Amino acid sequence: MFFMRFNYSQLPTEDRIIISRYTLTALLFVGALGAVRGSVPAISKIVILGGIDPIFYAASISLFGGLLLILVNRVLGWTTPLTMQVVRFSLIGGFVGITIPHIIFFNGIQSVDVGIASAMISGVPIIIYVLSLIFKQETFAIGRFTGVLFGLMGVALIAGAGITEEALITASFVGIALILLSTFFYASNVVYISLYLPDNLSRMQAAAWMMIFGSLPIWLYILIGHDLSLISRTAQNPAFIFLLLHCFVSGLAYYLSFYIISNYGPVIYSVAAYLMVAFGIFVGVIAFGESYATFDMVGVGLIILGVIAVTMKRNQTGTEPRLDPPQT
Numbered sequence: 001m002f003f004m005r006f007n008y009s010q011l012p013t014e015d016r017i018i019i020s021r022y023t024l025t026a027l028l029f030v031g032a033l034g035a036v037r038g039s040v041p042a043i044s045k046i047v048i049l050g051g052i053d054p055i056f057y058a059a060s061i062s063l064f065g066g067l068l069l070i071l072v073n074r075v076l077g078w079t080t081p082l083t084m085q086v087v088r089f090s091l092i093g094g095f096v097g098i099t100i101p102h103i104i105f106f107n108g109i110q111s112v113d114v115g116i117a118s119a120m121i122s123g124v125p126i127i128i129y130v131l132s133l134i135f136k137q138e139t140f141a142i143g144r145f146t147g148v149l150f151g152l153m154g155v156a157l158i159a160g161a162g163i164t165e166e167a168l169i170t171a172s173f174v175g176i177a178l179i180l181l182s183t184f185f186y187a188s189n190v191v192y193i194s195l196y197l198p199d200n201l202s203r204m205q206a207a208a209w210m211m212i213f214g215s216l217p218i219w220l221y222i223l224i225g226h227d228l229s230l231i232s233r234t235a236q237n238p239a240f241i242f243l244l245l246h247c248f249v250s251g252l253a254y255y256l257s258f259y260i261i262s263n264y265g266p267v268i269y270s271v272a273a274y275l276m277v278a279f280g281i282f283v284g285v286i287a288f289g290e291s292y293a294t295f296d297m298v299g300v301g302l303i304i305l306g307v308i309a310v311t312m313k314r315n316q317t318g319t320e321p322r323l324d325p326p327q328t
Contacts, residue, residue: 042284150303157302
């Protein structure tokens with residue numbers, strides 16, 4: 001026989017304890033990542049509704065989140081010399097794939113429920129798969145493409161719920177459209193990394209440098225325009241503390257993502273996407289008093305099914321482009 005059923009109960013007690021500890025540790029890390037990523041839309045909404053400029057917000061979390069990642073890399077001894085190739089790669093990918101979608105997302109989150117935003121961000125692997133097919137980084141599989149259709153139906157239901165009899169284009173509809181556009185940029189950046197990542201540069205270092213260099217055009221604009229009052233006004237805003245929290249959360253999310261992928265594999269990592277949605281909905285209900293219509297929940301369910309169908313693949317490796325953490 002080529003296949004024998006695995007019987008956990010037949011293992012020695014010591015082996016069972018090791019497996020149980022390994023599984024428990026993996027679930028703890030995944031649960032932490034789900035909570036961290038699920039908190040991002042809520043933090044973003046608090047910051048934006050607090051009156052902080054979305055452009056300054058995007059530049060801040062990119063710069064300080066990237067510096068935090070660089071610090072982690074240096075502590076762990078993962079350092080690669082900074083070359084012009086790395087600078088060009090980071091500047092293009094960081095500005096187009098991180099800073100710009102951040103700005104778009106922050107403008108959209110104002111009028112979108114936190115749980116809905118979490119669901120749409122968790123659907124990034126669906127877009128990554130489609131783009132990977134276009135750039136021939138993935139092979140077509142009917143089962144996985146069915147996940148794409150599930151995701152599209154889920155987004156359509158959520159967007160349709162935002163349309164009223166009085167107006168086809170509402171604030172909610174525009175917000176959902178902006179968040180969907182931001183996910184396209186995030187997914188594009190993952191494919192960009194898979195195609196143009198410089199040799200000998202780890203993906204965590206690439207993420208750090210992209211965050212830093214991607215924010216530089218905005219900081220240069222602020223300095224050249226002598227708009228230093230924007231910095232002082234932001235620092236005096238009560239919501240500034242949540243901006244700083246987002247900087248920490250952003251760096252932590254990257255570290256947890258790469259740690260889980262490298263130590264426990266992509267299948268375990270993909271579970272964080274589902275926990276992110278659950279945590280986002282929980283925070284939305286508790287912190288913002290949000291309520292979700294039937295169409296919303298069905299749409300969220302379809303997106304999650306789509307992510308499951310797209311990400312579940314035999315013989316996965318932790319370096320596949322669709323499995324890299326999106327730069328949120």
